[in-house]
Amino acid sequence: MAARIPLTPDQSAFVASRVQRFHLEAPRAWQWQVPYVARFGALPLYLGWTETLALQPEGRVVRWSTEQAYEGLKLVDEPIELAIALVCAAQQHSILRDLVPSRPHEAAECHVCAGVGHVAQQPELICECGGLGWRPGSVEALGLVAE
Numbered sequence: 001m002a003a004r005i006p007l008t009p010d011q012s013a014f015v016a017s018r019v020q021r022f023h024l025e026a027p028r029a030w031q032w033q034v035p036y037v038a039r040f041g042a043l044p045l046y047l048g049w050t051e052t053l054a055l056q057p058e059g060r061v062v063r064w065s066t067e068q069a070y071e072g073l074k075l076v077d078e079p080i081e082l083a084i085a086l087v088c089a090a091q092q093h094s095i096l097r098d099l100v101p102s103r104p105h106e107a108a109e110c111h112v113c114a115g116v117g118h119v120a121q122q123p124e125l126i127c128e129c130g131g132l133g134w135r136p137g138s139v140e141a142l143g144l145v146a147e
């Protein structure tokens with residue numbers, strides 16, 4: 001099952017604009033993503049070792065391989081990877097800050113990071129909870145629309 005982030009019209013327009021201007025605005029370290037952004041129409045949020053997680057203006061989180069492991073786009077539907085996308089979006093773009101869901105009372109605090117979202121000795125690494133500080137059991141727990 002796929003999931004969609006319920007972006008407001010303003011947030012959606014913001015993402016569309018960042019995609020369109022990515023080749024001008026992207027930090028130098030992300031410039032190599034320009035051809036992918038042009039091809040897939042999505043804003044990179046997280047550069048993994050072999051894949052990029054990115055957000056489309058209509059709220060879908062997608063991934064592409066930067067190692068030719070597969071062709072084209074895949075939809076991201078795994079809660080932890082969706083959490084990474086939400087946390088990165090909020091950190092990088094203030095207009096997307098409210099996308100990070102607060103912890104539902106039934107969700108336990110992440111025992112690896114004690115709720116802070118990153119590993120104490122390596123703050124640049126995202127915790128295995130996706131950076132939320134708690135473990136999302138479903139896309140609905142993340143405030144996303146399942147479709």
Ligand SMILES: [Zn+2]
Pocket residue numbers: 110111112113114115116117118127128129130131132133134
């Ligand atoms: Zn954690």
